[in-house]
Amino acid sequence: MEKKPLDGRKGPPRREVPPVVGLLLAMALMNALLYLCLDRLFISTPRSSLDPRHCPYGYFRVGQMNNCSAWLSCEELRTDVRPLKRVGEGAVKRVFLSEWKERKVALSRLTSLEMKEDFLHGLQMLKSLQGKHVVTLLGFCEEDNTILTEYHPLGSLSNLEETFNLSKYQNVNTWQQRLQLAMDYVGIINYLHHSPLGTLVMCDSSDLPKTLSQYLLTSNFSIVVNDLDALPLVNHSSGMFVKCGHRELHGDFVAPEQLWPYGKGHIEWLPPARPNQGQGQTATETRALSGNRTRVSLDYRPTL
Ligand SMILES: Nc1ncnc2c1ncn2[C@@H]1O[C@H](COP(=O)(O)OP(=O)(O)O)[C@@H](O)[C@H]1O
Ligand SMILES: [Mg+2]
Structure with missing residues (x-):
């Protein structure tokens, strides 16, 4: 004789979902929602991979400048840039907040001739890697061991x-x-x-x-x-x-x-x-x- 299910219902016995699995599923769902929301947040304010102030090699543009200007020469650095105060220093460079054509700029001077190799390597890299990830180069003078860059008042x-x-x-x-x-x-x-x-x-x-x-x-x-x-x-x-x-x-x-x-x-x-x-x-x-x-x-x- 066939055995009837105890609760009197037909069909295969129902499997109960353990509460902990339900909780995990809910958490996974919430994570997915959060992820999507964050994604939207960051997609809605994209940062262009192109630098809008991009200039050809050897030129720069900072602040409100409309046109790209050629990197300053030794002559221009000597006559047109006025150091105001020291804002930072490392083993290789001593950095001065300076003024150039009523703009604030950063003038870096080599600290000691022993560091010249590193200084020149850094300069070469600055020249070659200009773009949105790298501080803007405004000029340099290898003879005087100086580099001029855009000044960032919030510092490092x-x-x-x-x-x-x-x-x-x-x-x-x-x-x-x-x-x-x-x-x-x-x-x-x-x-x-x-x-x-x-x-x-x-x-x-x-x-x-x-x-x-x-x-x-x-x-x-x-x-x-x-x-x-x-x-x-x-x-x-x-x-x-x-x-x-x-x-x-x-x-x-x-x-x-x-x-x-x-x-x-x-x-x-x-x-x-x-x-x-x-x-x-x-x-x-x-x-x-x-x-x-x-x-x-x-x-x-x-x-x-
Ligand atoms: N363009 C700049 N604007 C503002 N502060 C600067 C600028 N360049 C350098 N500094 C300051 O000077 C410090 C030393 O500069 P850095 O290039 O790291 O020198 P070093 O090569 O000797 O380590 C930085 O940590 C920062 O505080
Ligand atoms: Mg440093």
């Missing part, structure tokens, strides 16, 4: 928390803005890795204070990279990679290129050796090993 990312804490910037002190800054940073690293020159590795990044000091906060709260002095090139085709310096570095963000022991096939990234530099270290390495980080003292901090 080292000042970020102080800037966000100012009451006039409370409206931008949001997690969305902070996420956007993080994405700007990743965008810069990505640009350097896929640059027109090839794969470039940002070596000046072995700890947080050092990393933050290489990037500037623009007045519209985006990021540009400012210090490209330690930016070696990877040569994929010849199987050569990058090692930043001679010795093991310590720090929170030590990159694989700075970890020891390193694998075979790596090359050292070293500017030509300078005879009087201690134990054959590069300037970048000397700076890193000595813990001599880029700093902005209270005196030099730009007024916001």
Whole structure:
């Protein structure tokens, strides 16, 4: 004789969905919705990949300038640029808020001739990588060891928390803005890795204070990279990679290129050796090993 189901209903027995599975499904649904909303938020305010102020190689445009102007020459830098006050300093450059044709500009001067190789490498990179990710170059004079760039009054990312804490910037002190800054940073690293020159590795990044000091906060709260002095090139085709310096570095963000022991096939990234530099270290390495980080003292901090 056929057994009847106890509850008297026909058909296969119903499987109850455990409450925890329901909860997980609800959470997954909420995550998906949140993701879509965020996506819309960021899609609705796209940042163009093209720099609207783009100029041909050798030219620049800053602020309200209508036309592109040629990079300033030694002569123009000497006569038309007036340094006002020091706003920052690292191992390679001393940076002065300066005036050029009633505009605020940043004049960087080489700190010591021992660092000239790094200084010239940084200048070469600035020239080659101009665009929305890199501080705008206005001119340079190799003879005088000077570089002129667009001045960013909010200074480097080292000042970020102080800037966000100012009451006039409370409206931008949001997690969305902070996420956007993080994405700007990743965008810069990505640009350097896929640059027109090839794969470039940002070596000046072995700890947080050092990393933050290489990037500037623009007045519209985006990021540009400012210090490209330690930016070696990877040569994929010849199987050569990058090692930043001679010795093991310590720090929170030590990159694989700075970890020891390193694998075979790596090359050292070293500017030509300078005879009087201690134990054959590069300037970048000397700076890193000595813990001599880029700093902005209270005196030099730009007024916001
Ligand atoms: N264009 C600029 N506008 C405002 N501040 C700047 C500018 N360029 C540099 N600085 C300040 O000077 C500091 C040192 O500049 P940086 O190029 O990193 O020198 P170094 O190569 O010696 O490390 C930066 O961390 C920043 O605070
Ligand atoms: Mg620096």
